[in-house]
Amino acid sequence: MNTDSRTLNSIRNIGAGFVGQLLQAIVGFISRTVFIKYLAVEYLGVNGLFSSILSILSLTELGVGVAFIYSLYKPLAEKDEKTLATIMRLYRKVYITIGIAVFIIGLCVIPFLNQIIEEKPVSIVEDISFLYLFFLFNTASTYFFTYKTALLNADQRNYITTLNYAVFYILQNVAQIIILIVTQNFVYYLAAQLIFQFLGNVTISYIVDRTYPFLKKYKKEKIDKVIKSKIISNAKATFLIRIGGVMVNNTDNIIINYFSGLALLGYLTNYTMLIGILTTFIAQIFTNISASIAQVNAIESQEKQYEIFSMVNLANFWIYGFCGICIIILMNDFITLWVGENFTLPLSISVMLAINFFMVGMQNAIWTFKTTYGYFNEGKYLVMLTAVLNLVFSFALGHWLGLFGILMATALSRLVSNFWYDPYIVFKLGLKIPPIVYLKKFLIYLIVICVAGLITYYLAQLCDFSTIINIMIKAVLCLIIPNTLIVLFYRKTPEFEKVVQTYKASYHSILGKIKKG
Structure with a gap:
């Protein structure tokens, strides 16, 4: 073993x-x-x-x-x-x-x-x-x-x-x-x-x-x-x-x-x-x-568990927020370059796909801790509500708004059910911290990524060159603007410092293994 x-x-x-x-x-x-x-x-x-x-x-x-x-x-x-x-x-x-x-x-x-x-x-x-x-x-x-x-x-x-x-x-x-x-x-x-x-x-x-x-x-x-x-x-x-x-x-x-x-x-x-x-x-x-998180939750203190959660959650937000912006800004240009403009869908579809991508992604830290805590029974019926709401919303909004409505239905069904309940369970039962702490952090995450996305989108709209040049310029904007704003906003927080420390420790650990090898 x-x-x-x-x-x-x-x-x-x-x-x-x-x-x-x-x-x-x-x-x-x-x-x-x-x-x-x-x-x-x-x-x-x-x-x-x-x-x-x-x-x-x-x-x-x-x-x-x-x-x-x-x-x-x-x-x-x-x-x-x-x-x-x-x-x-x-x-x-x-x-x-x-x-x-x-x-x-x-x-x-x-x-x-x-x-x-x-x-x-x-x-x-x-x-x-x-x-x-x-x-x-x-x-x-x-x-x-x-x-x-x-x-x-x-x-x-x-x-x-x-x-x-x-x-x-x-x-x-x-x-x-x-x-x-x-x-x-x-x-x-x-x-x-x-x-x-x-x-x-x-x-x-x-x-x-x-x-x-x-x-x-x-x-x-x-x-x-x-x-x-x-x-x-x-x-x-x-x-x-x-x-x-x-x-x-x-x-x-x-x-x-x-x-x-x-x-x-x-x-x-x-x-x-x-x-x-x-x-x-x-x-x-x-x-x-x-x-590894399962081991932390089994043997470490609750303070250590929350420290790890905060670090993972920040990394989660950073990665999915950045990638969500890339989906909105780059997807249609990439499809055009790849297989032709005839295969593209309206920008609103890319936006809804990015929203669903971000919502699911932001649950990663929560789901990881929820399952490693062993909280399988908590919220099991609420997930069924999510499924029922998704079907109802999909047929209703799909009839009125087509593909955009079906994708919107998925986001709405998540929002009103397990998207808020799973964090509640992890914080209330596992970390034993008031769930309002998570909500406040999430709202700040949302504001930061929306501001970053709007600035990036506005500047990307100024690009009016060939498709490949547009992609290159927009990719640079996506790389610089969201990441810079996130670093500036979170650089002094404990979880950001922990992410940096973990990265440095991992880097040195890899170098050590290479030298020994």
């Missing part, structure tokens, strides 16, 4: 995450460019639509993944091999059952595909049901292998799963690029994805078996009843949270297809793909420090 320090583990995981995501982003971007060149835009819509449908089917997972990962923290810290082996054996049984259930339920969706896509575009020559089966196989098969990544992640070895996924993702995309150029065949394209995803899953399964040989040692021991009961209790809570999250995040594509069709959905997926790449990059930081 992992015996390295929290700082070293976090640095290694974040570093591997950034390298892996950079390589994946480059290859994925090239692959999407080739996709757009050789296949009709409606195929992008099919990709987005089927991905959303199968994300909803993943509700079958019941949220047990989060509950199981949480149950692994304590035995890992205590190096309790027996308990780890019994938990993982139960995890395996549950996930194999889930994989089978996802596949069976997915098959039941096939008769309704003609209602979901009422008129198949003439540009799509393949049978819709046949294409859907590839997506279904891809989704269901992951449950038979990837449950093992939970142990690596809980043991602060995310870098192993990150690099494994990156290697097979790159191989997959290279194969898909060649297939598109040579055959222009969407079926072969999907087959390549199926094959390389399967190979990646088998590889990570093998790595886990080699890294933790004791998993096969305790085959007859039964899991402790108290631990099993706790897992079940947490899984029930996370099931409701997962339903709400999926209904909020994955129904938009289905509603957009209903109101506007596959073509507009295809245009939107270019925007969401770029934002998805950005989100995945940023997530490397927060995903890879969650296990």
